[in-house]
Amino acid sequence: MDFFGPLFANLPVFLPVLLRGAGATLVLTALSGVVSVAGGLGLAVVRTSRLPFVSQIATGYIEVIRAIPVLASLFVIYFGLEEFGINLPSLVAAVTGLGMIGSAYMAENLRGGFAAIPKGQREAAASVGLSPTQVMSHVLLPQAIRVAIPPSINYAISLLKDTAIASTVAAPELLFAAKGLVSQFILPLQVYFLTGLIYLAMSLPLAMLGRYLERRLAAGVLQ
Amino acid sequence: MGQLLDPVPRVRVEDLTKSFGPHTVVRNVNLAVAQGERIAIIGPSGAGKSTLLRCINWLERPDSGHVYLDGELIGESLRDGRYVAIGERGLAPARARIGMVFQHFNLFPHLDVLGNVALGPRLVLRLDKQAAQERAQAQLERVGLTSKLHAYPEKLSGGQRQRVAIARALAMEPTVMLFDEATSSLDPELVGEVLAVIRKLAQDGMTMLLVTHEMQFAQDVADRVVFMDEGLILEEGPPSTIFRSPSNPRTRAFLRAVLDRERTSEIS
Numbered sequence: 001m002d003f004f005g006p007l008f009a010n011l012p013v014f015l016p017v018l019l020r021g022a023g024a025t026l027v028l029t030a031l032s033g034v035v036s037v038a039g040g041l042g043l044a045v046v047r048t049s050r051l052p053f054v055s056q057i058a059t060g061y062i063e064v065i066r067a068i069p070v071l072a073s074l075f076v077i078y079f080g081l082e083e084f085g086i087n088l089p090s091l092v093a094a095v096t097g098l099g100m101i102g103s104a105y106m107a108e109n110l111r112g113g114f115a116a117i118p119k120g121q122r123e124a125a126a127s128v129g130l131s132p133t134q135v136m137s138h139v140l141l142p143q144a145i146r147v148a149i150p151p152s153i154n155y156a157i158s159l160l161k162d163t164a165i166a167s168t169v170a171a172p173e174l175l176f177a178a179k180g181l182v183s184q185f186i187l188p189l190q191v192y193f194l195t196g197l198i199y200l201a202m203s204l205p206l207a208m209l210g211r212y213l214e215r216r217l218a219a220g221v222l223q
Numbered sequence: 224m225g226q227l228l229d230p231v232p233r234v235r236v237e238d239l240t241k242s243f244g245p246h247t248v249v250r251n252v253n254l255a256v257a258q259g260e261r262i263a264i265i266g267p268s269g270a271g272k273s274t275l276l277r278c279i280n281w282l283e284r285p286d287s288g289h290v291y292l293d294g295e296l297i298g299e300s301l302r303d304g305r306y307v308a309i310g311e312r313g314l315a316p317a318r319a320r321i322g323m324v325f326q327h328f329n330l331f332p333h334l335d336v337l338g339n340v341a342l343g344p345r346l347v348l349r350l351d352k353q354a355a356q357e358r359a360q361a362q363l364e365r366v367g368l369t370s371k372l373h374a375y376p377e378k379l380s381g382g383q384r385q386r387v388a389i390a391r392a393l394a395m396e397p398t399v400m401l402f403d404e405a406t407s408s409l410d411p412e413l414v415g416e417v418l419a420v421i422r423k424l425a426q427d428g429m430t431m432l433l434v435t436h437e438m439q440f441a442q443d444v445a446d447r448v449v450f451m452d453e454g455l456i457l458e459e460g461p462p463s464t465i466f467r468s469p470s471n472p473r474t475r476a477f478l479r480a481v482l483d484r485e486r487t488s489e490i491s
Binding site: 118120123124125126128129130131132138139142143146 | 327
């Protein structure tokens with residue numbers, strides 16, 4: 001079986017289609033990432049609330065969401081909500097689903113960050129006269145975020161790959177583009193090989209960034 | 224007119240009690256600190272010294288009793304004859320007037336030296352960035368650290384960290400300073416530089432309460448020494464009395480033990 005012949009012959013056709021898909025994958029990753037970070041920050045802060053009822057709601061959300069497979073939650077949002085007359089565009093459904101799950105993971109990462117902060121930090125900040133909100137925004141959160149960066153980069157890498165699941169709700173990302181090509185050209189091996197390479201090319205820089213930040217953080221000089 | 228009133232004490236602790244679970248750590252303590260007065264609180268570990276100090280700015284919430292700063296209630300307000308706790312947000316303005324220095328420095332590791340000291344003036348006193356930094360710089364000069372403005376805490380020695388922490392508290396221009404075993408976690412050779420800074424503050428007339436294990440320093444700096452054990456103030460008086468002829472047997476036993484230890488460590 002010739003692998004490279006058809007691959008190179010069709011490259012001019014495959015590549016533009018797949019790169020367009022890759023662009024959409026990056027957009028989807030970025031949007032889901034933004035939702036995850038914002039949601040995660042919110043959840044993490046709410047979770048530190050001294051009102052037990054409030055923090056328990058956040059904890060409950062985090063535990064439940066993390067227990068649901070990405071695919072299942074996407075199906076619920078995309079197909080399930082249709083039953084109630086809510087028709088979300090596939091991209092919106094994908095960002096919502098991935099963002100909801102991402103928020104839970106980000107909140108967990110930040111919780112680790114908060115747990116790593118000595119109690120004296122809050123006390124020192126309070127003793128200077130900072131309000132509780134200022135203690136959070138200027139003392140605790142910046143430190144928690146530093147601790148949360150390496151695991152969050154890892155999450156971004158898995159998010160990048162998880163966006164492939166959005167192809168099941170017809171979001172026009174890389175894997176969806178690849179599937180289209182496969183059904184058109186019946187060259188699954190070549191198309192998916194190329195697709196894999198593109199995923200690799202996107203996640204490697206992220207992994208390198210992650211390792212770089214981890215080194216900087218370990219040295220304690222990330223400012 | 225011409226009326227002689229007792230001046231309002233800078234800090235007044237009234238009948239203060241604090242427990243952690245079944246352990247009562249501070250028992251019905253009363254203490255008045257006059258303006259410019261320097262009080263050293265000594266006693267065995269677990270005596271409640273630090274807890275008493277931390278109750279003054281309400282880092283620990285007293286179970287009963289009250290704290291006044293310049294005659295104003297701290298941490299509570301009086302409503303219809305009842306004391307109502309005012310919560311963390313309400314506490315912030317009073318805490319800004321009470322400087323505190325901790326045993327473990329508690330500098331903010333994500334900010335450089337200047338950032339650590341300027342944070343309070345910028346956020347609490349609402350100074351603009353430049354004014355806050357100028358003020359921070361002035362206080363860092365006072366503690367002798369102008370060469371380290373842009374260093375991060377982890378690059379500093381323990382003594383330097385504690386001096387930054389003192390500058391951070393001073394930058395708020397507090398009316399009283401609380402030192403909670405400020406030299407206890409320092410290597411012996413670094414204790415001196417921190418004590419020198421505190422000594423200078425004392426000479427400048429700063430009102431201060433020091434929980435300390437440095438007996439010689441307490442003797443030199445304090446106007447009044449308070450001996451605590453098991454949550455109670457057992458004895459207080461001028462350092463000459465407390466250190467030379469303490470009347471309470473527990474004070475005597477404590478001082479003998481401490482001074483023996485100091486002597487032994489000098490020999491070894």
